[in-house]
Each structure stands twice: as structure tokens, then as C-alpha cells.
Amino acid sequence: MEFGTKKFTFNPKEGIDNPLMVITEESTPRPHLCVLKKEKGETYGFHLRVEWVKQGHIIRNVVSGGVAGRCGLEDGDRLLEVNNVYVVDASHQEVARRIKQSGQHLCLLVLDGEAFDKAVAKKQDLRDLVKAYKSENLKPPRLCHITRDPILGLGINFTPIGAEKGCFAVNLVQGGAAEKAGVRKGDRLVWMNGAVVSDLTHSALSRMMKKCCKYITILVIDSESEKKYTQLRMPILPTMAVPQNLPYRSRKIDLDLAPEGYGFHLCFEKAPSGRTAHVLRNVDTGSPAERAGVRDGDVLLEVNGESVELLDHDEIVRRVRENDQHVSLTTIIPQGHEFYTQLGLSPLLFCEDDAVKMESCERICATQHCRQNDSVCSSKSRLCFLQKGPLGFGFNLGCMPQCPGTFISEVAPGSPGKNAGLTMGDIVIEVNGQNVEDKSLEDVIMLIKEGGPCLSLLVKDKEDYDNLRKTDLLDISNNEGEETEVSRL
Template sequence: MFGLGLLTVTSPSVQHNMKSSTENSDNISQPPNEKRQFRFNPKEGIDNPMMVIEEWTPRARLCVLKRDEGETFGFHLRAEWDQQGHIIRRVLSGGIAARCGLEDGDRLLEVNNIYVDGATHQEVSRRIRLSGHHVCLLVLDGEAYEKAIAMGRDLRDIAKAFKGEDFKAPRLCHITRDPVLGLGINFTPVGAEKGCFSVNPVDGGPAENAGVLKGDRLVWMNGALLSDLTHSALSRMMKKCGKYITILVIDSKNEKTYTALRMPILPSMAVPHNLPYRPRKLDLDLAPEGYGFFLRFEKAPSGRTAHVLRMVDSGSPAERAGMQDGDVLLDVNGESTELLHHDEIVTRVRESGQHISLSTITPQGHDFYTQLGLSPLLFCEDDAIQMESGEASEDSPQAEEGPSGFNLDCTPQCPETFISQVAPGSPGKKSELFVGDIVMEVNGQNVRDQYLEDVVVLDKEDSDNSGALSITTCEDTEVSRL
């Protein structure tokens, strides 16, 4: 039973206006922090605005971290057995994370607008690493996180409340030039400010088909931010773009939302549209003879280096998974190989047990993302692609079997021949030739800078003339059979 009660409240900053019982219209201003008493009947409710009780709503915080080359973000991400969520720990005093508002004990809700609370620790760490030098973290302080969990609150709703219901990600659109319509896109300056351009795609043109919408704002083109570009500079840039461009756009409404939240618009948080190359995930089960491919560290004619998959065995787990000769290896079991040495990758493959997951991309795709300055792993396909069998190009050099029980192979369009296979009990095996050895000389003639076809011709000529063959090799520690 509820009777009349006496309630004492404190108003820290609000001044409450009251009228006397004689209907005096003069306002009586109450000083801050003064305690005042109100009589009320709980059955009749409370009409005092000071007594409106609001539901507790936790507030997320956005921390935008940007580092220079060689710097770290200055925090650790941990998964602790007695705590829920992805926990921020060991925030470096004075470091980037600390300066941007990240605190020890914070729980991570989103990485670059991707909700991660239910993801694995490995996946969350991977997303942060793939962000490069710029990452946006949406966090909740530890106490609020635990209280929200205890109350059964949906953490996704907390993240949505921070950004608004209509919040949308930017779009990364790849546009290929049409012989008639060209790229099918025009840019109009917005106001007098540099770097502000509205996008106008031609109806039914390449840009519209690539996901660009009328009125979009242009943020980024071919790897370059446009914040300081004039319209004439953008026009010159467009003329040099060639057969295609890749642009980052966002609708004008959400651009304002990003600006209000002080959130950068990054390619790493974009939804891809019409990208010509996407990484593939391959799942391999170990066979008695191994996975059936070679891993080789190679330098392309452009000077870029990569871990390349070679000589995929017919009928092997690698071939059944869809691996193609020349594909570039991107990760092993979710761990990026970009900063790993050859022997570190080999160790991870061999320690994977009976099953391994690899992400790969074609050499052309690898070059495409390298030129954009993005990691291809940001846009990995979720579904396996059914690979179509095709015949080898007539211009592609094939492995050649020598007369002494070993095979030669090379990297396409590059000089340097290496031993790809040695038959058991063959003269090559007895002469201690090993798979991966680089061929330096054939019967005293230097062939290090010659292509496979020339080495094979020399090999056959010398064998036919004398029946004997002398090959000098050097061990290449950057080739491994797996």
C-alpha cells in the first residue's frame, strides 16, 4: 500500500520556477544544488519534471586511430577467460590509442563499422591489422558493457544508436570504360571548398552499373584522397586514368553523418561494387603425399615480391580446392602472410595438422590492390568459386623433364630456371639435385639469366652430343614443397 510520502531531491544545474498559493506570477529562482521537498501521491503519479525517470542507455565512444609508417597503435587486444568481449589492455601512455580516448578495460563493439562483439579474437585482430594506418574503433567502457550484458541489452542496438538507424557504409566502385559512353560519370564541385565533388553518373552507363548513384559525394579515386584537389586537377586526373577507375563514394546524407561523428570515410569500411578481382578461400585436407603444391618467394618484373603457389599436383588436395599455378598466397588459417618470411609460412602450413585454410588471389588481382594501396583480404569472397578448367596458353612455359630423371621449371616471363622434380633412384637424385635448386650452369655455360626454353635446348643438345650432363646449382631456400 502506498500513502503520501516526502521526497527530497537535488537539482545540480536546473532552475525550477514555482508559483505561490496566491497565484503570484513572480518567478522564484532556486540556486544550484539546493535541496527541495515535494509532496506527492504515488497513486496519482508524479507531475514534477524533476522526477522523470529515464531508462539507462549506455553510450558508445568512437576512437579514430591513425599511425605513421613504423608506428603501432599503442594498445593490446585480449580475450580473457573470465571476462566477456574483446578487451582493450595495456594502453600505452602518451601513445596513439591513449591520445584518441581508448582506455584500459574498454570493450570493442565495431571495427570500421563492422560489428565484431560475437566474432573470434583472431578475426577481430585480423580486421584491425588489415585496416592499415587508419582504423575506427567503436567501444564501450568495461563497466557499461558488463551492466548492459547483465540487463540483457542488445549490443548491436547500442552501436546503432551511436550512428543512427539510417547509417550506411561508403561504396567502393570499379568502373570500366565503355567504347561509346566512356566512364559514364561527371563530377560537379560542391561550394567553393576544395575536394568537395558531387557525382553524376550517366543513366545506364558504366558508372551507374558499377554502383554509383546520382548525388553521391566523391571521396577517393585510384588510391588517392581528393580532399585538397581542385576541379581542374580532378579533370586532369580523370584524363590519365586509362580504361578504368576505382572510386570511393558515399551518399550526401551519410557524408554529413560521418562529418558530425568526426569519422573518416575509409576504403577499408566500404561495400565493394563490381571489383574485378576478389581473393578466394581454399580449404585443403592433408593427403599422405602432402597438400600437393610448391610455395615460392618470387620477385615480379615490376620489382614487387610475393609468396607464389607453384606446380600444383594433378589430383592433389590443392588442385581439388581450386588452387591455380601462379596464385599469390595471402593468408594461412586467417593470418596474413604479408609480413611473414618464407620459412615462417612453411612452418605454419606444416603445423596445421590435417586441415588448412588458405586465401589466394591471381597475380593480376595482387597488382590491382597493390596499386590501390589496399589489402585484398578486405574484400575476400565468402563463397567458393567453381573453377573452370582451361587449356594452358601456348606462350606459357611448361615443366620440362631432363634426360637424367629431373624436371626443370621457371617463373613465367622471368629468367631463372629451377629444379621442380627429381625422380627417386635417378642420376639426378644420385648427384644430389634437390627440388627448388636454382640452375646456375649447364656444362660450364652460365644460364642464371636465361629463360627456361633456352636452358632446355642447351640441356638436350649437350645430352645428345656427349651423353653426359654437368649441372651446377645453388640451393634456393625460398622454395618449399607442401
Template sequence: MGKRHNMRSSSGLVEIIGLTEKFTFNPKEGIDNPVMVITDDADSVSTPSTRLCVLKREEGESYGFNLRVERGLQGHIIRNVVVGGVARFSGLEDGDRLLEVNNCYVDDVPHPEVSRKIKLSGHQLCLLVLNGEEYERVVSQGQDLRGLARAHKGEGCKPPRFCHITRDPASGLGISFLPVEGEKGHFSVSLVTGGAAEKAGVCKGDRLVWMNGATVCDLTHTALNRMMKKCGNHITILVIDSESEKSHMRQRRPILPTMAVPHNLPYRARKLLLVSGPEGYGFLLRLERAPSGRMSHVLREMDKDSPAERAGMQDGELLLEINAESVEALTHEEVVDRVRQSGQQVSLTTITSQGLEFYTKLGLSPLLFCEDDGVEEEKESSVAASEAEQSSQNEMEGLCKPRLCSLLKGPLGFGFNLGCVLHSPGTFISKVVFGGSGQSAGLIEGDVVIEVNGQNVEEKYLEDVMILMKDGGHFLSLLVMEKTSYNKMKQTDSPANDVTEQEEEDFEISSL
């Protein structure tokens, strides 16, 4: 637990960073002591041009920045750029506004979706940003931000294509690669007209970027041919047209699978929307071990004509996300809690076990190319139209009730900052670290902390609350509530811990 640092402000608020391991600088933790990194860039000279920042990180290493939406400021804001970290090395600066993630314009995209795009990027990330002061000037003058981003990229630059080719019994894969003269590590595509590769979305004259999870820029033509011989009946490649490749090379912009349009992929993750019925959602959730030894949350035994069956859920599918939150690091009990806390409606992202194996072998997230199945209108004719209108209201009602958040300490500690009103009991979540356990558990900035590890802390001071958190070791359970709703509840003297009691659950299987 770090030392306490009191920072007095005109509002009388105290903010404590006490939930990372130490207050010493460590670039791999992705966050630094904010007292040490606060800088004044008022004298720096802002440039009118956008900047392309390419971030490459090692396994287990953080990108070293936070992405925030702040009251009174527009755009997705880069904050807490770690000195000596990956983001700082790439040229990111505190206050930059994010315009594109991997060639995708995001200024008008909801913040959770932007965060998700960054998380799915793997070990390499391409960000287009604009200096904060310049961004504010451009917006105030009514200039087109999307046009700025397009101008940086250049007209006519097309996205790469991610193509899966299945061998044809007669003509084979229908593709071969020729070295580009004078350009080491560059290969052009030669196609069999009407062959398997052409049907899979590959075009004549395309340039090969990536094959079966490996970039080809360092390969000789002989090594590439050896890879082709070992690929068997299937091959997955990343290609781009030659003019767009030149544009990327001029800007030193990498060509990544995360930028690509998918073609002919054998497996895709699916999003299922379930609306709870009188008997719940009608499926079992099991924690099962695959032959590889990997533990997965598996969907089983859909009840006949249940919400799960009507949504298209299939027995044996693997659960990847609940309401766009990854379940990879969650326990069985935490996954069950997330479903139950969703109220009457839940969104699940699933994939088959074969699909997961496919993306794992390629070194990509199975969430990268996801179908949005939604709900088929014919199958949901019995659901009242008013339920769809009330879905956003249900979400808001969920936030207005006490929420139980379970956190496991990770590389970023518990991943949030705790604050209080000076000389007053009670604490609140003052900041949630991007990519940390707090964000995964559903903590929101401004949440009032009601209980810590089952003990009420509404009348406890900050120092006592932090001691309770430290006593819990690597696990932390918080009962929190949205601030406005909490204040209304206190005015009506409603009990703060009035949460629906959960039945005892077996760790291996739960009915939902």
C-alpha cells in the same frame, strides 16, 4: 633485454616482461611497462553513451593498444593503452569494450576475426567503444548492444561503395564530378544512363570520397579533372549517397575503403580449403622475386587430381595467408612449417600477381575484399563427410601437441610476456602482444615453454630461460605446448620433444 620486475600475487605467480627492448616508455612500440601504466579508474565517471574513436597512425607507428579476451569478462577488451600514443589521443581507455570496427559490429565476432579487421585497416581505424563498467551493466540488464551501436550511427546510414569502372569504347567511363556549392572538397556524381560507371555500382547523386588511392577532400575541381584525364581506361573510386555522407560528417566519422561494399572489382583474394591426401597437398611452394624486386611465396605445379587442383589452386598464384595468418613477414621455411603443422587440413588465401599489383597501387591490403571460395561439393565427393565433422577436432589436436614457433624480433620485441610459478622451475607464456611476432608465430597465452632454440628448459628457472632467449639475438625458436595437454603428457611420462622430424628443405622450393 629489460630488467626483471617480480610481481607477487596471491596465486604465487611471477610475470616478467623481458622480451621488449627496454623498460623505458616509447609510444611507437605500442606497449609500455605494465608496472608503469596500471591505473585505478574506479573513481572515473562512466557515461552511458558509446564513443567513436578515430585513430590515425604514421608509417611504422603502432596504434598503441592491445585487444584482449579475458576469462570471466565478456566482450573484446581494450588494454595497455599507451600514454601519449595514437589510441590514447583518440580517446580509447583501458577496459573499454569494442562494439564496431570500421562500422562493422564485432561484439559477437570471434576474436581472431576482429584482430584481422584491425590489421587490415591500414593507417586509419574507426572504433566504436563502450566504457567497461557501462558495458557490464548493459549486458546484465539484457539490453541490445547491436541496437546501441545502430543508434549511434543513425537510421538509414548506408555503407560506402568501392567501385571499379572500365572505360566503354562508345561512352567512355560514363561519369563526371561536379563541385557541391558551398562545400569545399565535396563533389557530386553525374552519370551517363546505362554507362560504365552506373554498371559498376555508382548511383546518381552519389558523393565522391576517394579516387585511385587518394582522398578528394583537399582537391579543387580542376585538380580532380586532371586526375580523371590521367586515369586511362580504368578508375577505382569510393562513393557514398549524400544522406549517409551527411551522417558521417555530423559524427566526424571518416569514410574509409575498409567500410565499403565492393562492386565490379577485377581482382579478389580467394580462400582455398585443402584436405591432405596420401601424397600430401600436391603442389610446390617457391620463394620467387618479382620484376619489382618484391619476394613472394608462389604456388606452383599442382599435381593432377591433387587436393590443390581440386580446391581450384592456379599455377603462379601468390600466397597471402595460411589459416588466416599473414605470411608477408615469414621466411620460406616458416611458411612450410605452418602448412605442415596444420595437420590434414589447411586454409590458404591467394591472389594473382596482377591482383596484388592492383591493390598495391591503391595503397590497400589485397586481403580487404576476399572471396571465400571454400570447397566445391562436386569436386570433393570422394572426401568422407566425417572429415568435415572432424575438422575442428583436428584443430584441437594440433594445439594439444608440441608446437614449434619461430619468431623474429620486431618493433614490439618478440611480442610476448613470460611467467613462472614462484620459486619453481618451468616457464609459460603469460601474455601475447597484439600484432607482435609472438601472435604471428602462433603463441597462445598459457602455453608451456618446453625448448628454447633447441635446448630443453622444462627444469630451468625463469632467469636462465631469459638468458637463453637473449643469446639467440633477433631470432627465437620456441617449442611450446598447451598447458592441460602438457600436464597430461607429463603424467604419462611421454617425451616432451616428440615432434615429427622435418626433412631438410631447400630455401627456395618445397613440395607440399
């Protein structure tokens, strides 16, 4: 039998019906994931730039053989996501800040420069490229802080999954402390108190649990999302997490300069733990610092959005003073600074988001037909900062039998509580950033005692609180030595 090659004659009238005519659509640009892990003292080995002639956040000066270079990052790549957060529309400062906060582990989703420019020229939605890469939206992990219940304990234990080391399913006590802290049935454990559990045996994990006295902080994710992260070879990091019930958060403070200055001293101090930090001290009564909510002992984290961790005292003072009329500070109470340090996380990761609070207030105001700047609206809730005096904070707490909610039952004249604006009958919403609406009086008292000499209370007038509870409008976001240098600012 003779075999021959069948020939086709091209006929332009036949167009795509001609079997030899192959028309291919231009392929969709595909992002690629770069997972960077550096050792202590090492840099990631690239620069992040914004250039006038090009759009996007551009990767430049990738060090050959460095962390970024080994992980596939190339000069000209454009950032789409940092730690699972879309950043194309974010400012350069915000993107750089997210990268710096990542610690030793960083996850970048990038698109090569040529593909990025073509997509922008075609007005293609870059979010669609991200969604196509992931197939569908990934649910973020949750960072949950669990405080031990006197009766039910932590309300959680872990079961190994199969024979593979480091895979643990979460078991919950219904209504227990873990469930209240945001842990869900079927979750997988990723991280506990700063330690990744992937290399731990069940016995090692059990020993860690036994060492936990009053609380633990864990990173969890639902089982389906864990599978998707694994398929994409994407790490599950605390920097990607949604915070749940965290006891401390950093906060941003804006100060306008007065003739006598900002009204505080900047001190470089050594904490009892041996760690050094720049601390705000001697806040003047009636000063811009006091009016903005600066508390004696606050640890300084940022000046005008720039981290001060690696700056010396004189350089920080210069940055505070370089703007003649205004400065923005990011601070956290000493206990919070110690909390994040022990977890190996940046205290800047989870900040009290003023924008979220503003949106919350606007939603409440829209429903009640009032303007954001009305005095009625601004008086809905109050954040009060107290520094313990010789006789304590100067207030008592009370609760109604069989009713949720703790209230201020008494405020001593001239006490820190009175000076901070507490009034008898105020309902306590948060203690040091932790929501306590459903906690018992004993739990609230314990949280206050554990907070040390500095205390932050979010309170609300009882009548307003009752009205908002009735209409389900309440929307409060659960969202702390040796002095070597001092400067008055």
C-alpha cells in the same frame, strides 16, 4: 517588496507529485567513437584480448601517448564496431583480422568496460546502443571499379560543390560504364585510385582522370549518408565499403593432406614490379591442391587465417606443416595482388565469401525442391581455372546476335580449357571474378586478354542458365621473377 524562499514539506504519500521529489532514470550508456590514424611503420598502440572472466573484445595495454591513447581509447574499453561493422558476436580472430586489414586508418566504436558489463547483466541488446548512437543506420560507401567503354568512355564526371575544396558531386552518363559499375546519381566522391579527394582542387582531380587509361576505382557514398558521417565525425573509409564490380578478389582454399603431400611448391619470388611475395607453383596433377582449385602463380596471403605478409619463408612452411592433416590458405592471382597494392588496400579486404555462395545455393535449391548436396545442384555452376599454354587457353567464345550472354563455342582437345572442365555451350558468368552476363563479346575478350596468363571463369550449363534466367533464380555474387626460396608442400 520582500522576497522569500518558498518551502515545501516532504509528504511520502504525495510521492512524485511533491515538487521537491526528483526521480531520475539511470542514463543509457553511450558508446564513443575513436578514429585512429597511424604513420607508416607505426603501430596503433593497443592490444586486443578475450578474457575468461569478462565478456567482449577488450582493449588492453594502451600505450601512453600512442595513436590509440591520443584518440581516446582506454584500457578496458569493449569493441562494438570496427570500421562500421558490428563485431560483438564475431570471433577474436575475425576482429583482429579486420583491424589488421585497415591499413593506416581505423575507426572503432567502443563502450567503457563498466557500462558494457552492466548492459550485458541487464541483457540489453548492444545493437540498440549502436543504433541510438547513430540515430539511424548508416549506409556504407561503395567501392566501384569502372572499366572504360570504347564509345561512352568512363561515363562519369565530377562537379565541385560550392567553394569548399575537395567536395565533388557525381554526374553520370545514363547506361554508361560508371552506372553499370554501381555508381548512382547524386553520389559524392570520397576517394579515387587510392587518393583521398578532400584536399584536391577540381583541376587536380581532372588531371587524375586524364591519366586514367582503361579504368578507375572510386569510393562513393550518397549525399544523405555523407552528411550523417560528417555529423558523427566518422571518416568514410574503403575498409567500410561494399565492393561493386571489383575485378579481383582473394579466395579461401581448404586442403586435406594426401600421402604425397599437398601437391604444390611454395616459392619466394620477385614480381616484375619489384615487389616480393610468396607464390604457389608447380601444382601436381590430381593433387589436393589441384582439386581445391590452386592455380600456378597464386599469391599466398594467409595460412590458417593468419597473414603471411611479415613472415619469412621458413616460418610459412612451418605453419603449413604444423597441422598434420589439413591447411586453409587464402590466395589471390598475381594481377589481383598488384591491383590492391596499387590502391593501397589489403587484398584480404574483399574475399570470395563461401558462406554467401552457400546461402545463394540454398535459396536456389529450396525453390527447386532439391538438396544442397545433390549432384544436380552442385552442377549448376562451375569455377574453372586456366593457365595459358603455348597455344593459348584453348577455347573460343561466341554470342547470339541481339541476345545477352557469351558462351564457349569451341574447346580444343587436351587444351587448358578442356583440362579445366570447359564444355562447348557453357555460358560465361564471370571472368576473373567480374560479372559479364550483360557485357558484349568484345568486352569479355578484352577482360580475358587483360588478365594475363591466369584465368578464372565461372560458367554454367546453357540449359540450367536459361531455366534460371526465366525464373529469376540466378544469384551469382559479384562477389595475379626471380625465385629465391622453394619448398615442396
